Amino acid sequence: MIQIQNLRKRYGKMEALKGLSLEIEKGTVFGFVGPNGAGKSTTMSILATLLEPTSGKAYVGGYEVTKHPKEVRKLIGYMPDFFGVYDNLTAEEYLDFYGANYDIPAAERKQIIPQLLELVNLSHKRDAYVDSLSRGMKQRLGLARSLVHNPEVLILDEPASGLDPRARIELREILKELRDMGKTIIISSHILPELAEMCDVIGIVEEGNLVAFGRVDEIYSRMQEQRILRIRLLDQVEEAMTHLHTLPVVTNVTREGNWVVAGFSGNDEQQVELLRELAVAGFPVAAFNETVGDLEEIFLEITKGVGS
Numbered sequence: 001m002i003q004i005q006n007l008r009k010r011y012g013k014m015e016a017l018k019g020l021s022l023e024i025e026k027g028t029v030f031g032f033v034g035p036n037g038a039g040k041s042t043t044m045s046i047l048a049t050l051l052e053p054t055s056g057k058a059y060v061g062g063y064e065v066t067k068h069p070k071e072v073r074k075l076i077g078y079m080p081d082f083f084g085v086y087d088n089l090t091a092e093e094y095l096d097f098y099g100a101n102y103d104i105p106a107a108e109r110k111q112i113i114p115q116l117l118e119l120v121n122l123s124h125k126r127d128a129y130v131d132s133l134s135r136g137m138k139q140r141l142g143l144a145r146s147l148v149h150n151p152e153v154l155i156l157d158e159p160a161s162g163l164d165p166r167a168r169i170e171l172r173e174i175l176k177e178l179r180d181m182g183k184t185i186i187i188s189s190h191i192l193p194e195l196a197e198m199c200d201v202i203g204i205v206e207e208g209n210l211v212a213f214g215r216v217d218e219i220y221s222r223m224q225e226q227r228i229l230r231i232r233l234l235d236q237v238e239e240a241m242t243h244l245h246t247l248p249v250v251t252n253v254t255r256e257g258n259w260v261v262a263g264f265s266g267n268d269e270q271q272v273e274l275l276r277e278l279a280v281a282g283f284p285v286a287a288f289n290e291t292v293g294d295l296e297e298i299f300l301e302i303t304k305g306v307g308s
């Protein structure tokens, strides 16, 4: 659905994009993650036909964005990372205004707008002035606005920023519905775990380069393979370590006081078996828990070097 090929963007001497390439398949929720200033908004603005690249190409639905901006705009709904001021417009009037901008006939707008308000859980705020809405509600209204012409692709720049946890969950639920409708969604954030919860595929961008790209489910299953077990013993710590060393599913056994910390590559059943074995062998296990590796580290380790 989306192809980006060797995209570069200069602002004066500053090179914000340094040859970025990536592809996003139809129906994917793609998370674009990177620190402030990495080039996410620049890429999204180019896709949204609001900014010309210095060189390279970007396609949406087969249309090159600089050559066929009109066709591209029909295909995309774009939600920028900032919100303007709305004088004396209610939520409903606001959507009606944008619907009219897209030349949607009044009768059709009358049908669509209540559906959109319902989708973003704002039916009860239909007659409320936009300025009176909370930040989370404004974000949801912005999302409804980007959907007014029923686009196939949604480009959402930092939609979760500044939202409280509850508003984030609501946003996530709405995105799930949109995904179920078959939309292709690009969503940016500088927080990887926040995106990983919502997306199928993640790309990490740093200083204008794509440094990692991969499927979220692969990353999570890899995380499961890289469990770390922490076992607290009342005594016989060294003996327990010697015993653990003999097991093929256990790696890197170290000691932290009365805790034994070990890498574990087995599955859940093997983990149950390990605990049982320790108990049967008479080791006084007082506590037993697992942690998984750091999402960011694992992601980068698995997918590094994509854009180079």
Ligand SMILES: Nc1ncnc2c1ncn2[C@@H]1O[C@H](COP(=O)(O)OP(=O)(O)OP(=O)(O)O)[C@@H](O)[C@H]1O
Pocket: 011, 014, 016, 034, 035, 036, 037, 038, 039, 040, 041, 042, 043, 081, 190
């Ligand atoms: N209009 C502009 N003029 C000059 N420099 C710009 C302009 N827009 C962006 N930049 C610079 O380009 C770089 C990339 O910015 P961009 O907004 O694309 O990053 P971002 O990853 O979206 O970051 P953020 O999360 O802060 O929005 C930054 O160094 C930024 O300062």
